[in-house]
Amino acid sequence: MARGAECEQGVLHRDANDAWVSETWADTGRRARVFAAALIDLGLQHGERVAIMSGTRYEWLWCDYGAICAGGVRTSVYPSSLPADVEHILSDASARVVVAESAAQIDALRDLRSALPELTVVISLDGSREGDWLVPLEGVVSRGESVLAAQPYEALTGDDIAAILYTSGTTGRAKGVLLTHRSWNATLESLIAVDLLHEDDVTLLWLPLAHAFGKALSLMAVRAGYLTYIDGNLDRIASNLDEVKPTFMCSVPRILEKIHARVKTGAEASPVKRRLLDWAASVAMTTQELETTGERVPRKLGVQTKVADALVLKKIRGAFGGRLRFLSSGSGALDPAIAKWFGGAGITVLEGCGLTEAGSTTSLNRIGEVEYGTVGKPLPGTEVAFDTDGEILVRSASVMKEYHGNPEATAETFADDGWLRTGDVGMLTDRGNIRITDRKKNVFKTANGKYVAPSVIEARFMAVCPYAAQFVVVGESRRFVVGLIALDPVAMKDWAQERGVTYSDFAELMRTDEVQALAQGYVDELNLDLNRWEQIKKFVLLDRELTIEAGDLTPSMKLRRKAVERSFEGDIAAQYVEESSHQ
Structure with missing residues (x-):
């Protein structure tokens, strides 16, 4: 105060x-x-x-x-x-x-x-x-x-409990995380030390304040002293961005995926627009790659970039108000292709990582030092180590005191000497940034003994397929990997109307040959970048989106994998039964 x-x-x-x-x-x-x-x-x-x-x-x-x-x-x-x-x-x-x-x-x-x-x-x-x-x-x-x-x-005092924040509960009952006032202060000071936010900044705060990161942003606004517009109505994000014209904004991968998809599907109806968008994105990303590595941008490419900016890229920046210095993304995997696409348009995406147990944020890419596909370097005051199985461990003053009333879970989460087990597996890149492979509990082994990290594949599909609402990879102890595809009903309605595809309801639309062929094309494109054992051999087009109400997602929109697999176990089993019948 x-x-x-x-x-x-x-x-x-x-x-x-x-x-x-x-x-x-x-x-x-x-x-x-x-x-x-x-x-x-x-x-x-x-x-x-x-x-x-x-x-x-x-x-x-x-x-x-x-x-x-x-x-x-x-x-x-x-x-x-x-x-x-x-x-x-x-x-x-x-x-x-x-x-x-x-x-x-x-x-x-x-x-x-x-x-x-x-x-x-x-x-x-x-x-x-x-x-x-x-x-x-x-x-x-x-x-x-x-x-x-x-x-x-x-x-x-600093040791008094400030908040009990509950985890997502993706695999069971949510656990209460006890965070002290000292923990929050340490988080704020580490973010201040990055020297990213200043008093002349302006932001739009729409993320859930029930989430640890939303809470940190609300405190950071006071600590750093920048102007904050607050409105949690997601239907107004587009109009709010136009009014507010933020200099930075924090988001989640799904919002960036939707914007990327909306731009791409908007150009689908016109071959000329589609070719222009693809050309502009390619030119911009090539230029960005050269600038990032310190190489000279050829004169012809520089001219092409200016033309691409005037015709396409400036409009993308304008959708965010026109003066963004950066977008921060966290709480899930964002495919590097989408981050590069935004970067090429002149909107720097700084991916970061954190968890409630560590006071929200543990690492973040820095402006001018972005390494796509990573969550950046640890924040000042945060130590990072790797367990023998690759699990990322963190230690800082921001880390929680304990789980509320759950000493067993607390003991399991803390290693020796105050190291917190994050549940993520990953590695350090040559540039000292953290690359996360997946959540440790998500990685599965196929019947052939090969390990698959589903989150990376899922994020990649969301970049490849602009009509996708969700994509879930399954295949634990199975001979091959299957994909569950939930397409966006609104986008698919427009797609069907433009192509004259008739149907009575969404489930029937998903069964049409045209939509099956559409999905197969995107799966084939996805498989080009995957190892043989990771490739999607079969897929199921779901007759609905995954929702909180159906128990598929947590309130923070994280995937409840086991619940989804139970909901669609018949569809999944059928893919393997059909394979067996052909052997």
């Missing part, structure tokens, strides 16, 4: 009429103190949990800061979480207060009330109802204003 009072910049958010409203960080600090006074008056004790169950919005920030000022420990629930996951997190954390965003969330909490005996207050952000344990946010703010002067704030 003291740092916020010094910042000249602040935060802009949408009001009820969707207009941008500007607040200084000092304003935000006062809102946080009022909220803290109300929490204390409501009986919140030092160390008790305050859960925020909301999308990314301005109120999220000052409710989070207020919980900290009151001496509470913040935990969070994704708005898209299924009821079983909501119950697990709130029960495991022993949440005393929940800040809920919508009527549907409040109804879900009411249904879970008997299973949450510690929960005594639910604060409604939309203020539509009150009574019993439910209090509208306006009422909480009024209560805080009336007792503000009389409420002493809790004295906090």
